[in-house]
Amino acid sequence: MAREALVIVDFQNDFTPGGALPVPDGDAIADRLNELAQDPRFDLVIATRDWHPENHGSFREQGGPWPRHCVQGTEGAELHPKLDxxxxxxxxxKGQNPDTAGYSAFENPELERILREHGIEKLTVVGLATDYCVKNTALDALRRGFQVEVDTTATKGVDVQPGDSERALEELRRAGAEIAAGSAKGAV
Structure with missing residues (x-):
């Protein structure tokens, strides 16, 4: 049986309602994330955080597409309090280099090192946002030879353009990820 890890992507205050860059209903997945984190099938549970410097290139004032968010050491960058x-x-x-997007957790080489040290073969990737950091983390995991599942009951997308999350899931499916059809209403 393959050793599995749960990767909870960027379930942070700034990405939930009231934050600097909120995903609509982003906090609604908290209970599902906690349920998954308790699942004994996971040999390792990892949470990722956007942890940007003040001058991160993704910020509008630096010429990027996003408002300032998840600045290192701020309340907005902390994991959401509903996450156990x-x-x-x-x-x-991740996202500490001002010159990179910071969308994939694999930009931090520690992630792959830790997964390999624990003999992890399969990742279940969940969190925020489906169409950016979840998608890019899952794609990078596939490129590195991991089996990948995305549980749609535990993800939410920002959908800058309507349908972005659905397109992201289709891209992941085509790349070889398993997309777990969830029962949570609107959980993309």
Whole structure:
């Protein structure tokens, strides 16, 4: 049986309602994330955080597409309080280089190192946002030879353009990810 890890992507205050860059209903997946984190099938539970410097290139004032968000050490960059941190084994910070998008958790080489050290073969990728950081983390995992599942009951997308999340899931499906059809209403 393959060793599995749960990767909870960017479930942070700035990406939930009231934050600097909120995903619509982003906090609605909290219970599902906690349920998955308790699932004994996972040998390792990892949470990622956008952890941007003040001058990150993705910020509008630096010429990027996004408002300032998830600045290192701010309340907005912290994991959402509804996430049960007692179930998290490792926190991986990403997006620290001002010149990279920071969309994929694999931009931090520690993620792959930790997964390999634990003999992980399969990842279930969940969190925020389906159409950006979840998608890019899952694609990079596939490129590195991991089996990947995306549980749509535990993701939400920002959908800058209507349908972005659905297109992201289709791209992941074509790349070889398993897309778990969830029962949670609107969980893309």
């Amino acid at each position: 941190r007692s179930k998290i084994d490792v926190i991986i910070d």
